[in-house]
Amino acid sequence: MPDTQDTIVSQEKFDEMVKELEHLKTVRRTEIAKNLEYARSLGDLSENAEYQEARDLQAATEERIKKLEELVKHAKIVTEGKKKSEVGFGSKVTIKREGSPDLHEYTIVGSEEADMRVKKLSHVSPLGAALMGKKKGDVFTFETPNGKQTYTIEKVA
Secondary structure, X not given: OOOOOOEEEOHHHHHHHHHHHHHHHHHXXXXXXXXXXXXXXXXXXXXXXXXXXXXXXXXXXXXXXXXXXXXXXXXXXXXXXXXXXXXXXXXXXXEEEOOOOOEEEEEEXXXXXXXXXXXXXXXXXHHHHHHOOOEOOOEEEEEEXXXXXXXXXXXXX
């Protein structure tokens, strides 16, 4: 269960969480109740795999509902930063590691939205935190499992 700290999210992520919560509370709960009812009708509950599976699904769904309710309750919706020249929430930033020609572009997001598969970097991750407040041309260093890494900010949008 998350603590009562604010969860920083974009309006898009907030809407997505509210939609998922509504779906779980209405459609999914009804589906699970029907599955439980059917499984009970099969008889002996102690050796009833369908019943146990439905109970497990119900528990997981209720846990997700509780988590989403907390996230939505404590969500702080942040729009893209006003200063386009400085890295902030919603910024697209392009960086280059010292000694490498490769450029890496990330979008700075809240921790609930972070997804490295689509280059969305949490503002509280080591790299995200190191980027916050920096400007194009800034050189910065941050600690990684492989030691300190030095990067240059090539672009902020």
